[in-house]
Amino acid sequence: MKVGIIGATGYGGLELIRFLHNHQEVEKIELFTSSEEGAIFSEKFSHLARIVDRPLQKIDDEALKNLDVVFASTPSGVTSSLLLPLLQKGPKLIDLSGDFRLKNLASYEQWYKKTPAPQEAIEQSVYGLSEWNEQQIAEAHLIANPGCYPTAVLLSILPLIKENLIDPSFLVIDAKSGVSGAGNKPSQATHFSETNENFSIYKINEHQHIPEIEQAIAMFANVETKISFNTHLVPMTRGILATSYAAVRSGVTQQQLIECLQAKYAKHPFVRVIEEGSSIGTNRVKGSNYCDIYVQLDERTNRATIVGVIDNLVKGAAGQAIQNMNIQMNLPQTMGLQTVPLFI
Amino acid sequence: MKVGIIGATGYGGLELIRFLHNHQEVEKIELFTSSEEGAIFSEKFSHLARIVDRPLQKIDDEALKNLDVVFASTPSGVTSSLLLPLLQKGPKLIDLSGDFRLKNLASYEQWYKKTPAPQEAIEQSVYGLSEWNEQQIAEAHLIANPGCYPTAVLLSILPLIKENLIDPSFLVIDAKSGVSGAGNKPSQATHFSETNENFSIYKINEHQHIPEIEQAIAMFANVETKISFNTHLVPMTRGILATSYAAVRSGVTQQQLIECLQAKYAKHPFVRVIEEGSSIGTNRVKGSNYCDIYVQLDERTNRATIVGVIDNLVKGAAGQAIQNMNIQMNLPQTMGLQTVPLFI
Amino acid sequence: MKVGIIGATGYGGLELIRFLHNHQEVEKIELFTSSEEGAIFSEKFSHLARIVDRPLQKIDDEALKNLDVVFASTPSGVTSSLLLPLLQKGPKLIDLSGDFRLKNLASYEQWYKKTPAPQEAIEQSVYGLSEWNEQQIAEAHLIANPGCYPTAVLLSILPLIKENLIDPSFLVIDAKSGVSGAGNKPSQATHFSETNENFSIYKINEHQHIPEIEQAIAMFANVETKISFNTHLVPMTRGILATSYAAVRSGVTQQQLIECLQAKYAKHPFVRVIEEGSSIGTNRVKGSNYCDIYVQLDERTNRATIVGVIDNLVKGAAGQAIQNMNIQMNLPQTMGLQTVPLFI
Amino acid sequence: MKVGIIGATGYGGLELIRFLHNHQEVEKIELFTSSEEGAIFSEKFSHLARIVDRPLQKIDDEALKNLDVVFASTPSGVTSSLLLPLLQKGPKLIDLSGDFRLKNLASYEQWYKKTPAPQEAIEQSVYGLSEWNEQQIAEAHLIANPGCYPTAVLLSILPLIKENLIDPSFLVIDAKSGVSGAGNKPSQATHFSETNENFSIYKINEHQHIPEIEQAIAMFANVETKISFNTHLVPMTRGILATSYAAVRSGVTQQQLIECLQAKYAKHPFVRVIEEGSSIGTNRVKGSNYCDIYVQLDERTNRATIVGVIDNLVKGAAGQAIQNMNIQMNLPQTMGLQTVPLFI
Structure with missing residues (x-):
């Protein structure tokens, strides 16, 4: 599997990388950015030296549509417009922002104080609470990962x-x-x-x-x-x-x-x-x-x-997103996620 | 005024010292202990070097009864027996433990899992919520400082x-x-x-x-x-x-x-x-x-x-206790307590 | 005494306020700002409600020169120009920045990467390491408070x-x-x-x-x-x-x-x-x-x-500055500074 | 591979479990204790529920000698006596304490204030600084894991x-x-x-x-x-x-x-x-x-x-110990240790 992360430089993005790096079925992780095209990821985040030494790519629909899964870890209000062009395309989409969660557009506008995504996109999205919506997640094209x-x-x-x-x-x-x-x-x-x-x-x-x-x-x-x-x-x-x-x-x-x-x-x-x-x-x-x-x-x-x-x-962001990817891809839910709690 | 602190080595005791040290009407602070008699306080707590260099005294009713105010900052279940002998004596008593707070003895026993203080002592005590009980505090001999x-x-x-x-x-x-x-x-x-x-x-x-x-x-x-x-x-x-x-x-x-x-x-x-x-x-x-x-x-x-x-x-312990002392002693409530919040 | 603080909204300024508020000889504290003129201080820092409810004033030489002491708690590179107009005027000046510390102007330029204060001002300044320079501090007009x-x-x-x-x-x-x-x-x-x-x-x-x-x-x-x-x-x-x-x-x-x-x-x-x-x-x-x-x-x-x-x-900023003020003003060094360490 | 951990309830032991749990070549992890025999590990450390639900075993030479590798994560002074009976037996031994590190017995006694291990055992042990002693580690029976x-x-x-x-x-x-x-x-x-x-x-x-x-x-x-x-x-x-x-x-x-x-x-x-x-x-x-x-x-x-x-x-304890095990067992050094740094 080839996966992409839009917004890889945020904390959600870093956690996606942390788990996907050791996911047995993920062969390649591509990183996309709106502003830092070409920057070597491990130069920006030097704790990832020798781990993620590839450059950030420009967000580009052509590059994205050939991936198997695309995670969006960009802010609410930004994400929906980035993902809309990919909606009918190849990759499964998993959005970690709040943009596709609320079915009621007026409610989104009231609480987020931003313009909601189009009704059709909202209708397509599936709420990704893994343990409560497994069937729908398995069939979903666009997952709204829970807050x-x-x-x-x-x-x-x-x-x-x-x-x-x-x-x-x-x-x-x-x-x-x-x-x-x-x-x-x-x-x-x-x-x-x-x-x-x-x-x-x-x-x-x-x-x-x-x-x-x-x-x-x-x-x-x-x-x-x-x-x-x-x-x-x-x-x-x-x-x-x-x-x-x-x-x-x-x-x-x-x-x-x-x-x-x-x-x-x-x-x-x-x-x-x-x-x-x-x-x-x-x-x-x-x-x-x-x-x-x-x-x-x-x-x-x-x-x-x-x-x-x-x-x-x-579980509140990147982990549940990968759990949802596993469900979508018909893999064991725990794949790549068997990390033992640190405790201290 | 001469004040005493029973249980000076706990955090409540240390805070009492911190404020009483700069209280304009407090001339002397005596420190009492059940176990470390004779120890120089600033050798035990070296952050108080040059500030509190006097020795801890044995808890002794004779020494205590000549003070103006005695603060007890000992654990619930221990305090009541330490203060009982002083109840009819000279000093005003301010207890920072839970021993005199609950008027219902059965309730004390149920929640604290300890033997309650005698009914008469409980009846004498005044609940020291400064802003709600000022009149009674002013006249109290024994104050149960709130939790x-x-x-x-x-x-x-x-x-x-x-x-x-x-x-x-x-x-x-x-x-x-x-x-x-x-x-x-x-x-x-x-x-x-x-x-x-x-x-x-x-x-x-x-x-x-x-x-x-x-x-x-x-x-x-x-x-x-x-x-x-x-x-x-x-x-x-x-x-x-x-x-x-x-x-x-x-x-x-x-x-x-x-x-x-x-x-x-x-x-x-x-x-x-x-x-x-x-x-x-x-x-x-x-x-x-x-x-x-x-x-x-x-x-x-x-x-x-x-x-x-x-x-x-x-306000949750030593400060409110001193505020109550001020009320008992007919001093301005803010005396010794005008410390500005640290913020950072 | 009337004192002024330029740069009161920084951490150094807040600490000056914390101690000066309880300094027996300080009658009035005026707060100066370059950017937030008129703002009520306790609205900006609401932990100071009921303590410092006065407005910030514009930095103004006329207002400043009538004070007894002026503390500058502004960044290096900014401070020197703010204090220069006051150098021959009434108030004692105590600068918490690095602007007047280095006697060698080239050294300042090399390490701070900024333009140094004029030679004459530097020469006038006294390094305020209280325990090592007491005599000079007592006579100083401008004190460079140590880092x-x-x-x-x-x-x-x-x-x-x-x-x-x-x-x-x-x-x-x-x-x-x-x-x-x-x-x-x-x-x-x-x-x-x-x-x-x-x-x-x-x-x-x-x-x-x-x-x-x-x-x-x-x-x-x-x-x-x-x-x-x-x-x-x-x-x-x-x-x-x-x-x-x-x-x-x-x-x-x-x-x-x-x-x-x-x-x-x-x-x-x-x-x-x-x-x-x-x-x-x-x-x-x-x-x-x-x-x-x-x-x-x-x-x-x-x-x-x-x-x-x-x-x-x-001791690394506001406290030593007030200690220096005490020395300059021929007050006991400990005035306003007898706060007991918090320990926890 | 079957591995055992003596002293599994300490922080070193918990980290060994965290990594060994996901080590591809480790089939079974047995946990040994001197004092809590029979206790279900995940009842004591409930963050390991569903992960390590097996009981702690009594430290027993018979059980230990059939393992492939035994890690000792017990305090200095205790470890040497626990490992000595296993020295000539089957399992590779990796000691995380200081007991086998110092070749000079007098030095151990001086700095640790404890009785050193016997000279022969010390001589057998190999200092496990992975990047500097790889050859010796590969051949070692007893590894003194560095501090x-x-x-x-x-x-x-x-x-x-x-x-x-x-x-x-x-x-x-x-x-x-x-x-x-x-x-x-x-x-x-x-x-x-x-x-x-x-x-x-x-x-x-x-x-x-x-x-x-x-x-x-x-x-x-x-x-x-x-x-x-x-x-x-x-x-x-x-x-x-x-x-x-x-x-x-x-x-x-x-x-x-x-x-x-x-x-x-x-x-x-x-x-x-x-x-x-x-x-x-x-x-x-x-x-x-x-x-x-x-x-x-x-x-x-x-x-x-x-x-x-x-x-x-x-790297300062459990990780380097597993790296050393990998070297001893002729496995890739990174096996089980490819965890990405958390960063935050």
Whole structure:
């Protein structure tokens, strides 16, 4: 297989390279850029010396259409126009931006404050939540790879909503992310001296992942709800932990909650239900494609606390994208992704 | 004034020293220990060379009872027995542990898994939430200094509950703390390599600050409720940020919410209502006695997001204790506490 | 006293405010800016709400010349032109940049790659290494406040060179700094995700503090030497630790080395000689104006290891500047600077 | 191949598992413990759920002697006695402790303050600096895997000493390490609140890696010298950067220095000579088996600054151990080790 990466110089792109480099079926990785044509990749990112010494290529439809898979790891608002010319062409397309996720164009415009992609393209796209949409992903030409927060949230709460064990009408989701989620462009908000030793809340009630989560709850659990969702910046580089709160249906037990999660994911290698008593932090999954989940019933309030942890750059971005490529290409889902979590 | 600190070698004790050293009315600080009698303090903590070169004293009722104020910064379960002999004696007592906070002895036993202090002592104690209990603190002999999480949570949510602007029946409080809250004793959970670059949730639905928050809501806002409350460990040393979620009463506006907070704290120097558009993180208050709060109405869900940030070791422990001492001693509340936040 | 700060929005400026706010003799602090005239300071830096709510003023010679002291905390190359018009006027001037430090104009041009200040201004300036130049500082009109690295290095090695206990002919100085030394302007090199969990060396053999250190060794110890000096970036915000290596003169003992340091600084409150067996890290001095120093003779090689630690923003910038102001104004050196180190 | 790990629960053991799990020729990994026999590994380290779910076995010579390779990742002083019974038996032995590194028993005793292994065992052992001792490693039965600091130092300075480009008589080596080098056992020195935001120097002139480096300089470059060597703790988890200083021989140029390094390592996949202008930090190699090196001539002083960076847990421990296993087993050196550096 020959694959291409548009936007290879971002963190999503670097992670795609990290995993694809050791993917058994990937023979060639071509790197595309809008602005740095000809630059030797390992001169720009010298940690990749002897690993990726080839030059960046100009984004060019001719070069792209001969590839088997094209990953777009460019910003929302930019990606859709780059991929549109390839839509009816040869390569499978996997977009890591938010451009093809929301089926409702007005919603995209409202939350992203950008012009949406054309309706036809949106309709063609398949939401790439690997463990919930495998059949459609396998047949998809264009995959909208899920956002980092939605991945951690949805994998942990969807089974409980779908099986009607929790009440989705007052769902509070409090999410925390490492700083790499903000990308590689320097800003005051990611300036070391002001980010380090500082835990902050941002985009209060305004994060663009809100409609994505609500849409997926409707899509996979058939429930319309409005969530409370807030995002926080943790002074670390990688990792997302999302804590969700919901009332449980009358009579539901802790055992039912846990078994619901276990049943759903028994055959899915990358989602692990955490054993009671284990420590639950982002280092469980660091550098790997796992999503680890947990639920605990608070009998005092009859509410459940539901936790999901991922590496935002892997299961929350590049890893899930490659998992989706594997599904599209009829390869084992784990191919190239069997990296053991770093833990420390 | 002569003050004493029992448990001076913990982080709470060190912060008491840091502020009391520059307190205009404190002439002498005596340091007491159960185990290291005679040790020169600055040999143990060499960052205090030339600042605190006196020896630690044995805990001795005779020595203690001649002081004006005694701070206890020893662990819950230990403190009550140390302070009981001093209860009817001269010094004002300020306890930073949880031993005198809960009025309900059974509740203490349930959440702390320890033997409670005697009923009479508990009854005498006054809950030291400075901005809500000033009158009683001024007259108190024994002050139960609030926990770190309750301080951040209560200061931010109490005005809104008391003024009936939010519905306390489904109150979700998601709190995050720096690692210094765990004290100075090494453990696997605070071992650098496993704490660094790791955001984790702990004591799910079991934190002993739950009954303290519920009791204070009843005490100051006259509302009985059961909260959902979870705590997370942030890979940083200082700071707490608590995010609370509640439905707002019908028709309540953003302006009403903000004005409610502003009205309550207009004359309280250490609680600041954050201006819209400001960044909201723990570095706003680092090293200082401020509690900064914010509320935002999500019109989409008609729920409010309420945020409180403190330095857990200052407003969440030693700083509030000194503020309470100032109130007891009829000094300006800000004396010795006018430290400007470090920010970076 | 009325003081002014030019460049108040940088980290040096913020630290000047932090200490001057609690300085007993400072009645008014005026803040000057080249670009943000009229902005309310606490709206820009909301951690200073209720503390510094006044507006930034335009840099204006008339306003400045009526002040008692003016601190310049603007970048090298900019500062000299801002201060020149004030040189013969009323206020004492304390410059935190490198513009007036090097007496040799060609050297400035070579290392800073900028146009030097005029010779007359350079000649007037006094190098503000407080513990080594007190007499001249007391009489100075214009003080060139030392660089952060030179402060940590010089305070630790100068006594040993001056007393001829070590051989300065092969002096290796390996220095490490927190990221705040790079200032508040975002860049790839200070972008959290690339700075965190990354220890790096930078400006190899090219740091502009090299000629400053060599000049001061000549000035205070009367020795001409060329040092090896390298700088490293530590993933933390505050603190410098400098490790120096030199052969000791024949027959010199550990006791002589330590006593040399102790003798020099016995009467200087801010330089502490660390006791053997103490841990030696930047947290000893965090947030404070101390410089802690240590020396250890390696009998195996007959070389000494010399260590100096400071908070780069305090003793390495704003703190030493205020110490110098105190000296100029005939106030106790410690006024406003008695902050206890945070330690954690 | 069947391999065993004694001391699997330490950080070295966890890294061995991380790489061996994806090693194409390793069919089975058995885990041995002295104290936790029967414990399911993934219950103790739940980040390894679904990856290493087998139980820990008792250390048992019978079980061990049927393996192909046994890694010992136990503390110095313990390891030698565990491996001695296996010395003449089937498995190849690779020891990650310091027990078999020093050929001089008195030196071991002096620096480690422990009883050395028997002379015969020491004589049998081969020092496993992969790029410098390949022939002997290939034939070795017992490999003494190098220390983390020596690996970073030796790979960067040995070529220059061997080719007589630098003068080894006054060699200053200033090394810095992340905290994981201290292992997984909690202590005050690795307690998060006191390690975070703190850069410190430790074991001044007393680190046990000093004789190891000197011995290797003698062994591979045929030069007897006494080095100055100090170690510092960086508030990060992984990574070592070592900065070395030496006078260069008269007339030697920057080009000669760089070419010397390039020539030595041209055919060694894991040692990369950094291009001029690249940033040089530990994130270049994070999580990978690379050692990146650099040299820069300071023409002003005619001394060279030599830098080596590694991931202390990989090239400085488990990675080099597996590289050595590959050499012993006549496999490609890179097998199982082609992990791309994480960078962030």
